[in-house]
Amino acid sequence: MEKQEFMKRAGALARENIAKGLGGPFGCVVVKDGKIIAEGSNHVTTSDDPTAHAEIVAIRNACKTLSSFQLDGCEIYTSCEPCPMCLGAIYWARPEKVYYSSTKNDAKNIGFDDQFIYEEMEKDYAERGIPFERLEDEESTKAFHEWTKKNDKIEY
Amino acid sequence: MEKQEFMKRAGALARENIAKGLGGPFGCVVVKDGKIIAEGSNHVTTSDDPTAHAEIVAIRNACKTLSSFQLDGCEIYTSCEPCPMCLGAIYWARPEKVYYSSTKNDAKNIGFDDQFIYEEMEKDYAERGIPFERLEDEESTKAFHEWTKKNDKIEY
Numbered sequence: 201m202e203k204q205e206f207m208k209r210a211g212a213l214a215r216e217n218i219a220k221g222l223g224g225p226f227g228c229v230v231v232k233d234g235k236i237i238a239e240g241s242n243h244v245t246t247s248d249d250p251t252a253h254a255e256i257v258a259i260r261n262a263c264k265t266l267s268s269f270q271l272d273g274c275e276i277y278t279s280c281e282p283c284p285m286c287l288g289a290i291y292w293a294r295p296e297k298v299y300y301s302s303t304k305n306d307a308k309n310i311g312f313d314d315q316f317i318y319e320e321m322e323k324d325y326a327e328r329g330i331p332f333e334r335l336e337d338e339e340s341t342k343a344f345h346e347w348t349k350k351n352d353k354i355e356y
Numbered sequence: 357m358e359k360q361e362f363m364k365r366a367g368a369l370a371r372e373n374i375a376k377g378l379g380g381p382f383g384c385v386v387v388k389d390g391k392i393i394a395e396g397s398n399h400v401t402t403s404d405d406p407t408a409h410a411e412i413v414a415i416r417n418a419c420k421t422l423s424s425f426q427l428d429g430c431e432i433y434t435s436c437e438p439c440p441m442c443l444g445a446i447y448w449a450r451p452e453k454v455y456y457s458s459t460k461n462d463a464k465n466i467g468f469d470d471q472f473i474y475e476e477m478e479k480d481y482a483e484r485g486i487p488f489e490r491l492e493d494e495e496s497t498k499a500f501h502e503w504t505k506k507n508d509k510i511e512y
Contacts, residue, residue: 203491211495218502224512225503227496245510248419250426250448251412263404270406279496281488284477285448288441290486291473292406298488301496310500311511317447318477321440330446332437332454335359339367340383340435340457344466346374347381354401355467356380 206231206277207301209239213254214279217241224312228254228278230262230271230295237274238262254278255286259293269356271295280307283314284321362387362433363457365395369410370435373397380468384410384434386418386427386451393430394418410434411442415449425512427451436463439470440477 206229213227223242230238240258244250255278263269274295280302282290290298304314316329325332347353362385369383379398386394396414400406411434419425430451436458438446446454460470472485481488503509 204493207491207493208495211493211497211499214499215495215502218499218506218509221508223510225499227499244425244448244512248423248425249416250419250450250512251407251416251445256407260405260407263406267404269400269404277491279493279499283444283448285441285444287477288439288444288470288473289407291476292400292439292441294406295486298486299491300488301491301493302500303490306497306500310504314444317444320447321443321474330451330454332456334459335363335433335455335457337360337363337367337435337457339364339371341367341462343367343370343374343381343383343435344458344462346371348466350374352377353374356400356406 201234201236203277203299206236206275207279207299209236210254210277210279211301213239213241217254222246223252225310226254226278226280228258228276230258231275231277232262232266232271232273237265251285253283253286254280255282256289259289263293269293275299280304280312284317357390357392359433359455362392362431363435363455365392366410366433366435367457369395369397373399373410378402379408381466382410382434382436384414384432386414387431387433388418388422388427388429393421407441409439409442410436411438412445415445419449425449431455436460440473
């Protein structure tokens with residue numbers, strides 16, 4: 201299969217998702233060695249999971265398939281430019297490349313605007329729409345010390 | 357229970373997580389009406405899921421408990437300042453407030469540096485460590501049109 205076919209599949213998943221009433225108009229596939237190893241579509245509203253964006257679902261499925269928490273040698277084809285959450289997930293999963301079809305602006309035009317998250321990231325914590333406040337506790341500090349001392353830890 | 361106790365529980369989850377060898381030194385609780393309704397800790401390496409950060413796990417659990425994709429009226433207590441992926445997830449889940457104990461800098465000092473993701477976000481797509489490339493396909497466009505026309509859609 202070729203790149204364009206992988207993207208066509210991502211878009212077809214988005215369309216199927218709407219037809220089946222499973223969630224938003226977004227689909228994603230993960231490809232390795234020229235084959236689709238996992239698929240995902242947006243299930244936020246039907247699985248009561250705000251993190252169930254197409255990319256997150258596809259990444260989680262691909263990692264299960266590979267029995268790995270890393271997408272070494274993989275490419276992600278997503279029907280729309282990823283939001284900041286999915287972008288973060290992509291960096292943690294470390295695929296080789298990401299292809300997207302519709303743009304953030306296309307998404308904004310149909311009511312999906314993630315620009316506000318980028319804008320919130322620029323703000324001081326107290327001024328954010330969702331305020332972030334530091335509340336120090338020694339348990340958290342102890343956890344970091346214990347992690348540092350742990351000899352058999354799996355780094356990621 | 358008081359705020360400090362909620363944060364103590366988040367930190368205790370982080371410590372338990374290390375002791376049990378389940379993942380990184382991070383814990384999180386979601387609170388509603390003065391009670392913990394869900395907990396989470398980092399399971400990236402043991403569940404082969406790069407998205408299984410403490411905050412994501414806790415948000416998903418809390419949404420299951422509430423049978424909702426939104427955390428209305430909830431507060432999140434996390435043992436460490438959230439990474440960009442979790443920050444995005446928090447914005448999509450829309451809790452009222454976020455409290456954190458250890459800072460991004462504390463995390464960096466023990467080997468967890470998410471600053472690179474913020475830096476990547478600032479870069480042109482072609483220059484990113486993981487390149488992003490547009491590959492337009494009409495299926496994605498059709499999906500957006502179909503979403504717009506769908507009368508019984510659940511917006512989120």
